[in-house]
Amino acid sequence: MTTVAKRSIPGTRQQEAAGTQDGQAPKLQVFTDRHLDKIEPLKRLGEEVLFEMKVVASVLPFRVNNYVIENLIDWDRAPDDPIFALTFPQRDMLDPEMYEQMAELHRREAPKEEITALAWKLRHQLNPHPAGQMEMNLPEVNGETVEGVQHKYRETALFFPSQGQTCHSYCTFCFRWAQFVGDKDLKIASKEAGQLLDYLAERPNLTDLLMTGGDPMVMKTKHLAPYLEGLLDERLEHVQTVRIGTKALSFWPYRFVTDKDADELLGLFERLVESGKHVAVMAHINHYQEMENPIFREAVRRIRATGAEIRTQSPLIKHINDSGEVWARMWREQVRLGMIPYYMFVERDTGAKYRFEVPLAEAHRIYRDAMKKVSGLARTARGPSMSAGPGKVEVQGVAEIFGEKVFVLRFVQGRNPDWVQRPFFAKYDEQATWLNELTPAFGEDKFFFEDEYEAMQADSGLKVIDAAEVEA
Numbered sequence: 066m067t068t069v070a071k072r073s074i075p076g077t078r079q080q081e082a083a084g085t086q087d088g089q090a091p092k093l094q095v096f097t098d099r100h101l102d103k104i105e106p107l108k109r110l111g112e113e114v115l116f117e118m119k120v121v122a123s124v125l126p127f128r129v130n131n132y133v134i135e136n137l138i139d140w141d142r143a144p145d146d147p148i149f150a151l152t153f154p155q156r157d158m159l160d161p162e163m164y165e166q167m168a169e170l171h172r173r174e175a176p177k178e179e180i181t182a183l184a185w186k187l188r189h190q191l192n193p194h195p196a197g198q199m200e201m202n203l204p205e206v207n208g209e210t211v212e213g214v215q216h217k218y219r220e221t222a223l224f225f226p227s228q229g230q231t232c233h234s235y236c237t238f239c240f241r242w243a244q245f246v247g248d249k250d251l252k253i254a255s256k257e258a259g260q261l262l263d264y265l266a267e268r269p270n271l272t273d274l275l276m277t278g279g280d281p282m283v284m285k286t287k288h289l290a291p292y293l294e295g296l297l298d299e300r301l302e303h304v305q306t307v308r309i310g311t312k313a314l315s316f317w318p319y320r321f322v323t324d325k326d327a328d329e330l331l332g333l334f335e336r337l338v339e340s341g342k343h344v345a346v347m348a349h350i351n352h353y354q355e356m357e358n359p360i361f362r363e364a365v366r367r368i369r370a371t372g373a374e375i376r377t378q379s380p381l382i383k384h385i386n387d388s389g390e391v392w393a394r395m396w397r398e399q400v401r402l403g404m405i406p407y408y409m410f411v412e413r414d415t416g417a418k419y420r421f422e423v424p425l426a427e428a429h430r431i432y433r434d435a436m437k438k439v440s441g442l443a444r445t446a447r448g449p450s451m452s453a454g455p456g457k458v459e460v461q462g463v464a465e466i467f468g469e470k471v472f473v474l475r476f477v478q479g480r481n482p483d484w485v486q487r488p489f490f491a492k493y494d495e496q497a498t499w500l501n502e503l504t505p506a507f508g509e510d511k512f513f514f515e516d517e518y519e520a521m522q523a524d525s526g527l528k529v530i531d532a533a534e535v536e537a
């Protein structure tokens with residue numbers, strides 16, 4: 066059985082959590098804001114840091130598991146350790162004014178109701194529904210709304226299974242943070258495999274299904290099976306590719322190795338591959354430190370042995386991976402393990418962006434720096450890419466044209482397929498962090514797609530959803 070490399074974590078129950086020393090399969094143990102006091106290694110960071118975490122975790126979601134605590138975080142480097150920053154709340158995830166408002170309630174031990182009320186008020190100031198999520202129209206089949214499906218791009222439908230709307234741990238920068246604090250407006254998940262399959266059967270142009278969450282890999286195999294086995298139906302011959310967005314490889318690799326139904330899950334992948342489908346595990350990996358344990362590599366090996374492939378993606382996040390060297394090392398290691406680097410995303414305009422966002426100009430410098438350091442097989446990663454309302458827009462470069470410094474941009478994916486691969490130009494701006502902060506270059510009033518996109522938004526018959534959903 067695979068054993069897990071340990072990091073230095075004084076005072077924790079390493080043996081028990083890894084569970085591999087005595088032949089027992091490890092059990093997932095989850096800690097939330099109510100259990101901060103119970104996380105032993107946190108104590109070495111001092112009372113003040115613990116207090117700050119409590120304050121932030123009463124506004125933004127927090128959830129971490131025993132594998133992350135005991136095997137991924139280098140506690141000797143905390144709070145600067147990248148995996149610590151990826152999973153534990155930090156004071157500057159809230160702007161100083163918001164932080165102070167919430168801290169004041171905690172200092173005077175205000176009643177729970179008062180804390181909850183302020184938390185909701187602050188959450189609404191953090192742009193909980195970026196890029197039109199609220200305007201989404203759900204698709205219909207036989208006159209009935211198809212719950213849990215978003216269909217923005219012609220070829221690809223997203224499906225949110227209701228049992229997969231949580232994660233083994235939460236990422237501090239997650240753009241879906243609002244759904245984890247119980248924002249009912251973002252509850253779009255479905256338990257209905259039949260309705261999904263009927264919807265797909267009626268759309269012969271649809272070639273890709275992306276199962277996403279949360280993380281569908283938190284689901285038991287018996288709950289995943291009706292959706293995935295349903296795709297073997299001959300009515301769904303045209304659905305060629307099944308993508309599964311997940312961070313389980315990093316946060317709980319046992320899912321593919323020692324969990325009770327791990328073999329069944331891999332058997333499911335294998336059956337899909339044997340039937341002629343392309344199965345792609347879209348692995349969310351933010352830092353090479355997530356890939357160092359033998360259990361991670363064993364999970365990768367087992368997934369690949371089914372014939373499924375693993376494509377990797379991550380946003381570029383300040384304090385976690387904002388360096389070309391980190392990306393180059395991560396991509397090199399992924400290629401060595403047989404994974405395919407796929408996307409570098411731009412951190413989104415929501416939640417704790419106060420702490421995590423990186424300006425587009427800097428993002429492009431980091432992308433280029435990383436690309437320069439890797440061989441051709443790792444240069445498959447697109448980026449830096451913004452999953453914005455009109456589509457996925459990549460910053461291709463910075464150029465000087467007729468004396469004007471500009472960003473060269475292109476749609477990697479567009480609400481109108483005709484926009485794809487069409488270059489366009491924005492004035493260079495060292496501070497801009499998102500598409501809506503850019504202005505067209507060369508004295509133009511608007512970008513070429515803007516009128517059409519506005520018309521699409523005005524047309525209630527169209528699905529105006531968040532392109533970012535296609536990230537996971």
Ligand code: SF4
Pocket residue numbers: 231232234235236238239240241242278279280311312349537
């Ligand atoms: S949805 Fe993805 S980014 Fe968000 S917390 Fe889960 S694993 Fe992290």
